[in-house]
Amino acid sequence: MPPTSPASSASSASSAQPARPLVELHGADPDLVGVLSELFAAYRSGRPAPTHLVDLDRDLWAHLEELGLSRLTGSPERGGSGGTWADAAALLGIAAGAAAPVPLVEHDVLGGWLLEAAGLPDDGGLRTVCRPDPSGVALNVTWAREATHVVALWEDRDEWRVADVPLDHVALTERRNIAGEPSDTVEFDVDELEAGVVVSRGVGEQFHLRGALARSAQNVGAMERIVEIVLRHVAERTQFGRPIGRFQAVQHLISDIAAETALGRAATDAAVARASATNWTDPGMLFAVGVAKSCVGHGSSVVVRGAHQVLGAIGTTLEHELHTLTKPILARRSEYGSLHEWDETLTSLAVSAGHDRLWSLMTTGRAKAGRPSGHAVGR
């Protein structure tokens, strides 16, 4: 979707029209959002009861493949749908709100992107993605057992390489994360990683940022669904002769849940807009992604705790929808950098900016106007 500039067209209280546009919007394609909302609402109402172990939903995945959503962000020349980052963030949020067990981040946003950046062929098989350590081991590789290949990003003597490794070439130990999703240990043959295609430094550095922002987009989508669940519950649940949503203490708890969710949404959308507008080339991406990860991460503590409090004992049961959202939120929050690591990154950016440049950092992501910050991104 091309960006729109409402400030230059909207009717305004002022008489003068600005000579240059002041702002632009980088929202997702509204038609796409409509399709996604319907699709995942139908999925949510039709799926089986929740289980404590969560496996890939192959029927849903096949359906997403048919609709061109499994490679939403891929370039059309390679069979992708050419979606923007804003489109991708909408898909990730809505799918996470439906607790859909599908590897959109791993297969499309990261795996497909890496294959494309490396110029490697994409046979359409399900991909997951990881960054093995120097000994060739990667921990917590989500959905690995379900994939045909694992796309590995490998840092080797100041060079970054991408290898598309068939699953039968790796040693895989099955594990699960706190959400009960596959989160396997994968051991590569280092020779196979060293044979990977060299990609630019930018690709290597962006990987962590893209993963962190994708996880934030998923989590804020799940938090928005939690707000809906909580509101429905307090309207239906009656105690002391009235719906519990009429009690001020409950209203305040839910206001806080909604407020933190909205802050996470603002921070995430701002980072997504910056990514969409600049195709991730803006040097302020590190700061913007960190703000999203921190706001969504800390906010999720308020949301998860508050939602469980509002839902009462019923919200702690296997049959209830709530844990299908809260558990993945907690699992994803620690991926692509812990909350602590991201707060440290932001602290070091703020401290280097110092008193006089902190505000410049906070509005542009850079401590000095017009100059790239040049911060390398660690693991």
Next chain:
Amino acid sequence: MAAGLLPPVPRELPALTDLRLEVRAFLAQQVRDGVFVPHVDTWLTRWDRDFTRELGRRGWLGMVIPEEYGGRGRTYLERFVVTEELLVAGAPVAAHWIAERQIGPSLLTYGTEEQKQAFLPAISRGELVFGIGMSEPDSGSDLASVRTRAERVDGGWRLTGTKVWTSGAHEADAFFALARTETLDPVRRHDGLSQFIVDLRGPDVHIRPIVSMDGDHHFNEVHLDGVFVPDYRVLGRLGAGWTQVTSELAFERSGPERVLSTFQLLASAAQAMEDGRLPLDEGLGRLVARVAGLHQMSFAVSHALEAHEPAETAAAVVKVLGTTTEGDIADYVDGLTATGWVEDEELFALLHAAILQRPGFTLRGGTNEILRGVIARGLGMR
């Protein structure tokens, strides 16, 4: 719907950024020239009429007032970035704050042609200073219970009652007083209220200081002892005071001053960590992220107001989270400091002011408890 709570978050383009840089460069020069010392909560506590007039000369007051009324005819978004820059710099902006934020927009919406001509040009020049006359000794959160009454007299009204917490009344020229023009109907409590433009320098107005716990004088009691207000100084429609005041509060609640009151302390803490005067601690990054996220949210609300889209709930969210965060900054820095570090006078001046101003952050302009109720209503729970 939760997803609809937040208006779209726009991306700032160079036209706005250039305006920011222009204001920022001017403010940095003012600091270098010793015109002001950056401080916290300056939109309440730092008056400087000369500085205010200088902003008027530079076109940074009356920005959303049309040129025919002496304003600059610019957009709310442009005013938003100028406002942010002034707050972040800790500049002395209290003298024009109320007029610029809510009196001007209210006059534009509800004022007569004569009132607009009489007040808007002077507001835009920074020469006319306004206060707010809403709260009373027995009317805080429950504003509809105000008891100041206006009695019909020949050619106007006679106002009798007491207003409190009137920031800067001892320096201001006028205020909007909310008064009962009809007796209270317990079933329709919001009816029968009207707004009056009252000359604070006129006869029968008695102003007494309310001294804050740090010994400073910002607040006042304003006693109206039968003050005569002519008919042509009634604001808007008689009996519609509640609607008018509520729309004024939308401007009052959504601005960046609900996020940035302690920004100078946050920036000084970052510098102190760089210099080794405070321990390096990742709590700073968490607060920086929150303020940055709130900046985006506040910008989104401003953008919605510009397009005349509803943003009342989102504005309440900004104020609840923002005022909590600006207070948390004070508490956070306090937790990092130890006595015995007294050589750091600049940091301590900011810190102590922030801690003592903090209780007011979550009270003024609607307490956070009232605002959570506003959010609950926006979510359909009321």
